Amino acid sequence: MIELQVPHLPDAFRGQVARSALYISIFLWAVPLLEYIFRKRVRRNGSVPVIGLPSGTHLKDARQKFYSDAQSMLLEGYTKFKGSPFYVPTPLGERLMIPPKYVEELKGAPMEDVDFVGTFFEMFEGKYTTMGSRSQLHPRVTRLQLNQHMESILQPVREEIIDTFEDEVKVGSEWTEVPFADKLTWIVARASSRMFGGKELARNAPWLKATQDFAMDGFIGAQKIKQYPKLIRPFVAPFIAELRRIPRHHGAVRKAVSSILEARGYDPRKPVGSRTTSKPSDFLQWMIDDAQPGEEKPEFLAEILLKISFAALHTSAASPMQLVYDLCEHPEYIAPLREEVDKVMNEHPVLDKRALGKLRKLDSFMKESLRFNPLLLVTFERIIHNGYTLSDGFQIPPGTFVGSPSQAIAMNPEVYPDPEKFDGWRHEKMLQAVEKDPSAAGRTKWASANLDNMAFGYGRHACPGRFFADYEIKLIMAHLLSTYDFEYVKEQKERPANLNAETQMIPNHQAKIRMRRR
Numbered sequence: 076m077i078e079l080q081v082p083h084l085p086d087a088f089r090g091q092v093a094r095s096a097l098y099i100s101i102f103l104w105a106v107p108l109l110e111y112i113f114r115k116r117v118r119r120n121g122s123v124p125v126i127g128l129p130s131g132t133h134l135k136d137a138r139q140k141f142y143s144d145a146q147s148m149l150l151e152g153y154t155k156f157k158g159s160p161f162y163v164p165t166p167l168g169e170r171l172m173i174p175p176k177y178v179e180e181l182k183g184a185p186m187e188d189v190d191f192v193g194t195f196f197e198m199f200e201g202k203y204t205t206m207g208s209r210s211q212l213h214p215r216v217t218r219l220q221l222n223q224h225m226e227s228i229l230q231p232v233r234e235e236i237i238d239t240f241e242d243e244v245k246v247g248s249e250w251t252e253v254p255f256a257d258k259l260t261w262i263v264a265r266a267s268s269r270m271f272g273g274k275e276l277a278r279n280a281p282w283l284k285a286t287q288d289f290a291m292d293g294f295i296g297a298q299k300i301k302q303y304p305k306l307i308r309p310f311v312a313p314f315i316a317e318l319r320r321i322p323r324h325h326g327a328v329r330k331a332v333s334s335i336l337e338a339r340g341y342d343p344r345k346p347v348g349s350r351t352t353s354k355p356s357d358f359l360q361w362m363i364d365d366a367q368p369g370e371e372k373p374e375f376l377a378e379i380l381l382k383i384s385f386a387a388l389h390t391s392a393a394s395p396m397q398l399v400y401d402l403c404e405h406p407e408y409i410a411p412l413r414e415e416v417d418k419v420m421n422e423h424p425v426l427d428k429r430a431l432g433k434l435r436k437l438d439s440f441m442k443e444s445l446r447f448n449p450l451l452l453v454t455f456e457r458i459i460h461n462g463y464t465l466s467d468g469f470q471i472p473p474g475t476f477v478g479s480p481s482q483a484i485a486m487n488p489e490v491y492p493d494p495e496k497f498d499g500w501r502h503e504k505m506l507q508a509v510e511k512d513p514s515a516a517g518r519t520k521w522a523s524a525n526l527d528n529m530a531f532g533y534g535r536h537a538c539p540g541r542f543f544a545d546y547e548i549k550l551i552m553a554h555l556l557s558t559y560d561f562e563y564v565k566e567q568k569e570r571p572a573n574l575n576a577e578t579q580m581i582p583n584h585q586a587k588i589r590m591r592r593r
């Protein structure tokens with residue numbers, strides 16, 4: 076036990092210090108106890124099995140196991156109860172994993188009944204990290220404007236990718252070790268920022284740093300604050316360095332965005348469509364042209380741009396990282412992929428949507444990589460605040476967190492024979508088999524969102540940015556394959572294990588890669 080040493084203080088003061096220490100320790104014990112007693116208990120549907128509890132296993136231990144081993148628990152549940160719901164114990168209580176037929180039924184339900192944003196606030200402790208937003212501006216603009224203007228932004232994004240490779244990957248014809256995972260984050264940060272706010276934003280160092288630091292501090296800050304009982308979190312939050320830094324990131328973002336708005340002569344009082352003197356094609360401008368009353372303030376636009384950059388940055392950076400690891404692990408795929416890229420680039424010096432659509436082998440390899448390494452093990456996460464009765468009478472109790480074990484579903488042998496085998500051409504072969512039927516062909520593509528492929532979620536909130544991510548990743552991989560050789564350094568004997576935190580699967584940044592210019 077630590078003894079409090081207060082050597083030169085008068086006795087009365089010593090007594091006061093001792094009393095304060097006693098009160099603090101009572102507080103620290105009492106809070107979790109009170110929280111346990113008064114916690115809002117979520118009723119379970121008693122007819123549904125709870126997995127991860129072989130005889131003798133305590134629920135508390137199973138919940139703890141979920142933190143690092145969710146993948147095997149979810150696979151066990153899905154394999155045992157395929158087609159019916161099951162509960163999986165998690166540190167925040169039992170979550171209901173629902174089968175595809177229920178996902179289909181809930182996919183169009185209104186947000187008040189089936190809440191998507193609430194799960195995001197919970198996952199990233201939005202109250203403390205400011206992550207998550209109930210604004211519909213960015214989903215709306217992504218879904219409509221970004222997808223409509225895709226062709227206009229692909230060439231600027233490609234230019235940004237090539238320039239960032241030149242700036243960040245300084246290698247010649249000799250093999251050189253490169254911290255490529257970190258470099259890829261920069262490449263994606265600049266490429267995405269080019270789409271968000273043009274060249275000015277993509278080259279704005281404080282913006283780039285703030286968006287990356289916001290993501291990192293938010294992620295780590297959320298993990299740290301989760302360690303404390305809910306009741307004492309408001310008292311602990313000011314002492315968590317990552318959380319303390321968050322207002323600073325907002326400040327840097329506001330500054331970067333307001334300088335761009337100023338350069339465009341932005342006047343929020345003017346009617347929609349005439350608020351700026353120039354109209355470049357980028358996300359900020361699409362937001363300006365779409366902003367409804369209450370959404371047009373510069374600080375609000377800046378905040379939303381930060382939120383969308385969070386949705387886009389680490390998600391899209393994870394994929395090429397996993398692809399590079401998969402290519403180092405299976406180098407036999409490099410030559411055929413390179414051949415495909417070279418052929419398409421020769422035929423289409425401007426890599427537009429049509430040209431990128433011809434990279435079928437790359438698409439197939441990307442999809443196989445994503446099947447093994449999605450960003451999330453569970454998608455379609457929703458909170459059912461008021462309970463829900465499904466058409467077959469199945470009842471979801473109020474306050475239940477539901478989700479779909481999407482990674483386990485992607486291992487279904489009925490859809491993917493021999494699912495444990497990494498087959499980079501698997502999806503290309505599936506495409507060839509159904510080519511004549513456009514809807515079946517669409518299901519085999521990387522960016523598809525359907526009940527067998529839920530890496531991007533499903534239904535009304537299915538990721539609207541996945542088509543941009545698809546093109547962006549293909550542009551990065553096309554440049555990488557056509558310009559560089561790459562492989563693990565000698566000491567890197569195998570694929571670095573992903574880092575798992577609950578349902579998140581994060582690529583390992585520590586793998587050592589060497590590169591040389593071709």
Ligand code: HEM
Nearest residue numbers: 214386387390391455456530531532533536537538540544
């Ligand atoms: C590989 C890259 C990406 C992955 C794996 C990914 C994954 C996801 C997932 C799983 C969801 C939740 C869907 C659901 O629960 O039904 C989501 C939502 C969302 N994503 Fe992505 N995403 C990626 C890239 C992007 C990009 C590049 C953008 C923007 C440019 C973006 C914007 C969004 C937005 C705005 C939502 C919320 C949609 C809504 O509120 O309705 N994402 N994403």
